[in-house]
Amino acid sequence: MKKNTLFVFILIIALAALSACGNKPESGATPSPEGGSGSGSAPKEVTLKVGASAVPHAEILESVKDKLKAEGVTLEVKVFTDYILPNTQLSEKQLDANFFQHQPYLDQFNKDKGTKLTSVGGVHIEPFGGYSRKVKSVDEIKDGATVAIPNDPSNGGRALALLEKSGLIKLKEGVGVTGTAKDITENKKNLKIRELEAAMLPRVLDEVELALINTNYALEAKLVPAKDALFIEDKNSPYVNIIASREDNKNAEAVQKLIKALQTPEVKKFIEDKYQGSIIPAF
Known part of the structure; x- marks a missing residue:
């Protein structure tokens, strides 16, 4: 009797498993109105x-x-x-x-x-632009002024290249946008280069004479690059x-x-x- 009961129990479990497998929808398929996946089904989200x-x-x-x-x-x-x-x-x-x-x-x-x-x-x-709350033109930047730039190599080099283009410094020939502060060969205004985390730059505008700021952070700080920057890269960047x-x-x-x-x-x-x-x- 116990054997028959065990056999029936195993049979019920097996049938239940088969039923579940038979009803399981195809992975990623969207049923069609007829119940199948259909070639016109919506793509898997x-x-x-x-x-x-x-x-x-x-x-x-x-x-x-x-x-x-x-x-x-x-x-x-x-x-x-x-x-x-x-x-x-x-x-x-x-x-x-x-x-x-x-x-x-x-x-x-x-x-x-x-x-x-x-x-x-x-x-x-x-x-990329140069911003200031203390001067309104490059000519007004004082001797010994502090200039803040990003501290990551690619944006730091980009900032220095823009400073050179604006006539504030000169870099070692050929360094382009890969230059560092050590590559400055001429600094007539004795600018003090201060390297900071890029996100920090808008926050130090009251502390420095000039800050070179990535546009995304400038916009977050409610600056308007096309209007507020003393100088800015052109569209050929x-x-x-x-x-x-x-x-x-x-x-x-x-x-x-x-x-x-x-x-x-x-x-x-x-x-x-x-x-x-x-x-x-x-x-």
Whole structure:
């Protein structure tokens, strides 16, 4: 009797398991009205996590959320206030992509950290500028004035190159945008170069005579680059801000949908209308 009861119990479990397997929908499939997956089913929805600076990067990403949603991609934007964590978290696969940097910065980061992050495509240029609350022109900058620049190599070199273009210093021939303070060969006004975290630069405007500030941080500080900068890079700047990803996911469908959504006439108009020349489309 016990054997028969055990046999029936095992049979019931087996039938239940078979029934469950038979009713389990195909992974990623959306049932058609007839109950099958159907060739006309909607694409499987995916979530794309992208790290970004608050302004303008996150704002530009927000402008394409609805378009991506219609294409089956739910865009999650995570805002960062520094230039390190977005790449660190991307490398560690906590993010699928990021949007805050230009190619020279990414190249330097990969070199310094041993990461293998890559550009998916360019979106816009943020002309780098020199700002002051103490003087209204370069000619008014006093002898011995303190000038603050970013402390990361790519943006620091960029700042020094802009100072040279503005006639404030001269750099060792050939260093271009890779120069450091040690490459200054002429400094007639005896400027004191102070290197700080890029995000800190708008906050020290009351302490220094001049600060070279990345446009995203200038905009966050309610500065208008096209109006407030004493001098600014022109539209031929090579520092295009890019969507970055990893080598293993740069060709992923969702990542490719993101860059295509960003490089459209609609986004170009959004950038031109919202930022009034402070940000320049690069596509």
